[in-house]
Amino acid sequence: MGRIMAKPEVCMGCHLCEVWCAVAHSKSKHIVKAFLYEVNKPLPRLVVEEKLPLTFALQCRHCAEPDCVAACISGALSKDPESGIVVHDPNQCVGCYSCVLTCPYGNILINPRQRGIIKCDLCAGMDTLYCVSRCPNEALVYVDC
Amino acid sequence: MSNMGGYDYLIIGNSAGAVGCIEGLRSVDKSGTMALVSEEECRVYSRALIPYYLGGHIARDRLYYRPLDFYDRAHVGVFNGHRAVKIDTAVRMVKLDDGNSMSYGKLLIAAGGKPFYPPIPGLDKKNVYSFHSMSDVQGIEKELPGVRSAVVLGGGVIGLMAAEVLHGKGIRVHVLELADRLLAPVVDETTSQLVENALRETGVDLYLNNTIGQIHGGERVESITLKDGRTIPCDLLIVGVGVAPRVELAEHAGIQVNRGIVVDKKMQTSVPGIFACGDCASTYNFLTDAVQNMPLWPNAYLGGRVAGYNMAGAEREYTLGTQMNAMHFFDVNIVSAGINVTEANQNDSLDIIKNYDAEKKVYRKFVFSKEGTITGFILVGQIDRAGIFLNLMRRKVDVRGFRKEMFKNSFGYADLPETLRWQLLQDDVILGVV
Numbered sequence: 100m101g102r103i104m105a106k107p108e109v110c111m112g113c114h115l116c117e118v119w120c121a122v123a124h125s126k127s128k129h130i131v132k133a134f135l136y137e138v139n140k141p142l143p144r145l146v147v148e149e150k151l152p153l154t155f156a157l158q159c160r161h162c163a164e165p166d167c168v169a170a171c172i173s174g175a176l177s178k179d180p181e182s183g184i185v186v187h188d189p190n191q192c193v194g195c196y197s198c199v200l201t202c203p204y205g206n207i208l209i210n211p212r213q214r215g216i217i218k219c220d221l222c223a224g225m226d227t228l229y230c231v232s233r234c235p236n237e238a239l240v241y242v243d244c
Numbered sequence: 245m246s247n248m249g250g251y252d253y254l255i256i257g258n259s260a261g262a263v264g265c266i267e268g269l270r271s272v273d274k275s276g277t278m279a280l281v282s283e284e285e286c287r288v289y290s291r292a293l294i295p296y297y298l299g300g301h302i303a304r305d306r307l308y309y310r311p312l313d314f315y316d317r318a319h320v321g322v323f324n325g326h327r328a329v330k331i332d333t334a335v336r337m338v339k340l341d342d343g344n345s346m347s348y349g350k351l352l353i354a355a356g357g358k359p360f361y362p363p364i365p366g367l368d369k370k371n372v373y374s375f376h377s378m379s380d381v382q383g384i385e386k387e388l389p390g391v392r393s394a395v396v397l398g399g400g401v402i403g404l405m406a407a408e409v410l411h412g413k414g415i416r417v418h419v420l421e422l423a424d425r426l427l428a429p430v431v432d433e434t435t436s437q438l439v440e441n442a443l444r445e446t447g448v449d450l451y452l453n454n455t456i457g458q459i460h461g462g463e464r465v466e467s468i469t470l471k472d473g474r475t476i477p478c479d480l481l482i483v484g485v486g487v488a489p490r491v492e493l494a495e496h497a498g499i500q501v502n503r504g505i506v507v508d509k510k511m512q513t514s515v516p517g518i519f520a521c522g523d524c525a526s527t528y529n530f531l532t533d534a535v536q537n538m539p540l541w542p543n544a545y546l547g548g549r550v551a552g553y554n555m556a557g558a559e560r561e562y563t564l565g566t567q568m569n570a571m572h573f574f575d576v577n578i579v580s581a582g583i584n585v586t587e588a589n590q591n592d593s594l595d596i597i598k599n600y601d602a603e604k605k606v607y608r609k610f611v612f613s614k615e616g617t618i619t620g621f622i623l624v625g626q627i628d629r630a631g632i633f634l635n636l637m638r639r640k641v642d643v644r645g646f647r648k649e650m651f652k653n654s655f656g657y658a659d660l661p662e663t664l665r666w667q668l669l670q671d672d673v674i675l676g677v678v
């Protein structure tokens with residue numbers, strides 16, 4: 100199980116990680132189509148922390164003992180024992196926001212479209228970690244640990 | 245009367261606490277024998293989802309908290325529909341209501357709570373329910389088609405959730421609250437006011453400083469007379485005034501009880517080998533440094549998880565528990581955590597900052613200790629990234645240098661002073677030196 104680490108000293112605050120995260124989780128997975136034509140505009144699942152000149156991207160840590168999973172009243176959040184990924188099942192989620200209250204990193208994001216949340220899934224089922232591979236300055240690194 | 249076998253680990257109860265224990269324990273000990281006894285007939289469901297189900301937001305099968313094969317995969321023997329009636333600590337046996345008994349190596353009591361009924365004659369009538377269990381769900385569901393006017397006794401978290409559900413069905417809802425405001429135990433006056441406004445705007449009838457004087461009807465409640473003399477028609481009465489910890493088993497076994505079953509940080513009771521967690525227990529609150537009853541889902545799950553580790557011999561402590569609520573009523577999102585400081589219990593030695601934007605209906609309040617650490621907070625309307633505040637509170641961080649920043653909706657780690665920020669993020673988030 101690894102996780103995505105940030106290098107604030109080389110992050111230039113371009114927000115491309117957010118853009119590509121949104122694209123990765125869109126229907127078309129196409130940067131132009133996703134933002135221009137999709138009914139549900141794509142949403143990023145990470146936050147670029149910003150207080151200029153400081154910027155760095157922060158996404159779910161897929162914690163070893165995740166507080167969000169412990170707090171989830173519906174069982175929508177779980178930690179996959181094999182992959183270690185903290186998975187969110189939107190069909191089971193009721194939008195109680197217990198996880199928003201308990202994630203120490205503020206990495207559970209409220210879905211602005213309907214009562215529910217969105218979070219990093221480590222690009223499950225995709226061929227690459229979008230935020231990492233599309234960062235022009237290599238300010239995000241996937242580290243095995 | 246026979247012995248239904250012996251287990252290395254036995255759990256009484258089948259809810260958040262039990263699941264936490266099973267999952268914690270099985271991550272350490274894969275082979276020890278394990279069983280649970282549960283009074284309710286069905287597999288583990290989340291009672292916190294009852295409002296969502298009755299409100300029509302989720303289908304019935306989504307009330308279940310874990311998949312169907314959960315117990316099999318965890319190798320847990322399940323004895324549903326059985327109540328534990330006695331714990332014999334000397335011989336490590338639990339006796340069941342059918343006369344059978346089971347012996348254990350380690351025992352977890354995760355018996356939860358029982359809805360409290362105030363001593364008002366007539367609360368035993370047929371159309372009176374609490375809002376707590378699968379049997380309430382089934383009862384309320386049967387009643388719903390015929391209900392035009394409902395009374396909810398209790399303006400706390402559960403009462404208000406019930407009110408919202410019933411209102412959503414087109415029912416005329418009357419909420420009775422004995423105190424002079426809603427949600428008094430968990431939020432302050434300003435927040436109560438915001439919720440009260442939201443309720444009134446949607447047309448729910450509120451009766452503060454009020455309760456039932458008398459219940460009228462034969463087998464069923466037909467109407468009630470309030471303490472102030474007014475009469476309300478009533479086709480359904482929901483009792484939501486609180487939950488009492490189920491301590492009777494522990495008490496009779498000579499286990500120490502103080503409101504809830506008292507446990508140490510390892511979740512062990514006064515009798516070695518017997519653990520307790522969740523709504524039936526009194527557990528450590530890191531903000532008050534006292535052992536208290538905190539009937540909340542995360543507290544039950546985590547307490548159970550820590551108990552599970554310790555039962556399996558892996559030492560862990562549960563030291564991060566405190567009061568915390570994520571709530572929403574008629575689309576007003578609220579989170580509150582820590583000590584609830586109100587105008588009534590406020591004093592000059594307390595350091596409080598608050599910010600209320602009446603137009604946007606956004607409210608934030610933080611309470612600090614003398615050392616500058618957060619001891620309580622409430623966010624209404626904007627709750628994004630609230631967990632960062634909980635984390636600062638849990639880590640007892642002195643926030644004096646940046647406390648005004650905390651009013652910003654976009655508040656995040658970037659707003660922390662540099663040294664502190666990297667201290668908090670170094671191991672988990674940041675690569676290299678900063």
Ligand SMILES: Cc1cc2nc3c(=O)[nH]c(=O)nc-3n(C[C@H](O)[C@H](O)[C@H](O)COP(=O)(O)OP(=O)(O)OC[C@H]3O[C@@H](n4cnc5c(N)ncnc54)[C@H](O)[C@@H]3O)c2cc1C
Nearest residue numbers: 257259260261283292327328355356357522523539540541
């Ligand atoms: C409507 C509602 C909404 C809620 N919403 C939230 C929320 O949003 N967030 C939150 O944090 N909390 C919420 N809660 C509180 C939360 O559900 C409880 O804190 C949690 O269920 C406690 O879990 P527990 O394991 O301690 O016990 P419980 O869930 O109370 O379950 C205990 C189980 O043990 C069984 N049992 C008891 N005694 C015996 C015995 N002698 N023998 C056999 N079995 C026994 C009971 O039948 C029961 O099945 C809500 C509660 C309700 C009712």
Ligand code: SF4
Nearest residue numbers: 159160162165167202
């Ligand atoms: S959402 Fe937060 S608490 Fe949950 S695994 Fe990710 S970082 Fe940890």
Ligand code: SF4
Nearest residue numbers: 171192193195196198
């Ligand atoms: S908002 Fe959804 S995922 Fe988060 S705790 Fe509630 S049910 Fe679980």
